[in-house]
Amino acid sequence: MKKPPIIWTNVLFFSLTFLAAITLVPWYGFSYGYTSTQWIAFVGCMFYAGLSITAGYHRLWAHKAYDVHPVIEVIFALGGAFALQNSALHWSSDHRIHHGQVDDPIKDPYAATNGFWYSHIGWMLRDYQGEQYGNYSNCRDLQKNKVVMWQHRHYMKLVVATNFGIPLLLGLMLGDVWGMLLLVGLLRLVLSQHFTFFINSLAHIWGSRPYTEKNTARDNGFLALFTYGEGYHNFHHIFASDYRNGIKWYHYDPTKWMIRSLAAIGLASKLKRTPIERIEKAKAETLMNKTQGRLAKLPLAQDKLTLLQSEYDLLLKKLQHFCALQKRVLEIKRNKMMKQCEKSALMTQYHELEAAWENQKQAWLALNARLLKASFS
Ligand SMILES: [Zn+2]
Ligand SMILES: [Zn+2]
Known part of the structure; x- marks a missing residue:
C-alpha cells in the first residue's frame, strides 16, 4: 500500500x-x-x-x-x-x-x-x-x-x-x-x-x-515519573473517565494531586472515581483469564480449573459483601443519622468484612501464583 x-x-x-x-x-x-x-x-x-x-x-x-x-x-x-x-x-x-x-x-x-x-x-x-x-x-x-x-x-x-x-x-x-x-x-x-x-x-x-x-x-510506575502520573496507562484505558491514573496513595500522580488540590479550594468539582468493586473485579478477572489460559495448555488440569473458578466466585462474593457495607457506612457518615451503639456495631461488621475480603484476596493471589508456577515447571 x-x-x-x-x-x-x-x-x-x-x-x-x-x-x-x-x-x-x-x-x-x-x-x-x-x-x-x-x-x-x-x-x-x-x-x-x-x-x-x-x-x-x-x-x-x-x-x-x-x-x-x-x-x-x-x-x-x-x-x-x-x-x-x-x-x-x-x-x-x-x-x-x-x-x-x-x-x-x-x-x-x-x-x-x-x-x-x-x-x-x-x-x-x-x-x-x-x-x-x-x-x-x-x-x-x-x-x-x-x-x-x-x-x-x-x-x-x-x-x-x-x-x-x-x-x-x-x-x-x-x-x-x-x-x-x-x-x-x-x-x-x-x-x-x-x-x-x-x-x-x-x-x-x-x-x-x-x-x-x-x-x-x-x-x-517508572514512566509515571516523567509523564506527570500518566504511566498507569493500563488502568487508564479501562477506566478512562476516572480523574486518577495512579489509584494508590503512593502512586506518583501529580496530575491527580493537583486536581484534588483544586477541588479542595473550590476550583474543581465532580471528580469521577471508579468504584473499588469494579476495579478489583477487573483485576481478578484479568488474573483469572491469565491463569486459565496457562492451565488450558496442560493435560489433566480440570481439577485445578474447577478450584480456580470456585475461589474466584468466593472472592467476588466477599468483595460484593464488603463493598455493599462500605457504601452503607459512607451514606450513614454523610447523613450522620445513627445512634452511637448502632454505629459501633456496624463498624465492627465493616472491619470483619474488610478482613474477610483481604484474606480471600491473599488466598486468591497465592492460588494463582501457585498454579502459574506449576504451569511453567
Ligand atoms: Zn493509550
Ligand atoms: Zn486517555
Whole structure:
C-alpha cells in the first residue's frame, strides 16, 4: 500500500528543534553556564506545560473526568499552546479515537501495534489522517466550550506568544535572556513533547497489565515519573473517565494531586472515581483469564480449573459483601443519622468484612501464583 505524503513542516520542526536542543543547550551551558534560578524556571515550566496537557487536554477535555473553573481552563489552554501539541480540540478528538479504536493499525491515530517509532512520533510525520484531519464530530461537547474554541481559533498566535513570550519575560525578569530562551524555550519544549509522546509509545509497550489484557496499554510506575502520573496507562484505558491514573496513595500522580488540590479550594468539582468493586473485579478477572489460559495448555488440569473458578466466585462474593457495607457506612457518615451503639456495631461488621475480603484476596493471589508456577515447571 502506498504511504501517505510526508508532512515536511512537522519533519523539519521536530528534527531541527531536537538537533538544536542537543547541541545549542550544552554548548551554551559549557560556554556561559546556567544559574540555579534558570533551572528552577525550567522545571516550573516543564510542569506547567506537562500538567496543562495531562490535567487539561487529557483528563478534563478529552475524558471529562472532572469540572473546573473557567479561569483554570484558560491557564490550561495557554499551557497547552506552550506545550505545542496542537489545539485542545484537535488533541481531544485524536485521543477519543485512540481510546475507541485502540490498537487498530488504521483507525487508532497512534496505534502501538504499528511499532514504537510510529506511535511515538511517526504518526505525525505523514498525512495519515488525510481528509479526516479537522473532523471534530466526536467532540461536539468541546465545540460548545468557549475556552476550547477560543484556543482553537487563535492557536498559532498563542503558540508563538507563549513559547517566545514566557522565556523572554523570565529572562528579562531574572537575567540572561539567551540562557532562558534555550532552557525554558527550547529544551523544555523538546523534552515536554517527548515525555508526552512516551505515553503513546512506551506506555503501550513496557509494563504490566493488571486490569485488562484486551489492549496493549501498560502500567509503569517508572514512566509515571516523567509523564506527570500518566504511566498507569493500563488502568487508564479501562477506566478512562476516572480523574486518577495512579489509584494508590503512593502512586506518583501529580496530575491527580493537583486536581484534588483544586477541588479542595473550590476550583474543581465532580471528580469521577471508579468504584473499588469494579476495579478489583477487573483485576481478578484479568488474573483469572491469565491463569486459565496457562492451565488450558496442560493435560489433566480440570481439577485445578474447577478450584480456580470456585475461589474466584468466593472472592467476588466477599468483595460484593464488603463493598455493599462500605457504601452503607459512607451514606450513614454523610447523613450522620445513627445512634452511637448502632454505629459501633456496624463498624465492627465493616472491619470483619474488610478482613474477610483481604484474606480471600491473599488466598486468591497465592492460588494463582501457585498454579502459574506449576504451569511453567
Ligand atoms: Zn493509550
Ligand atoms: Zn486517555
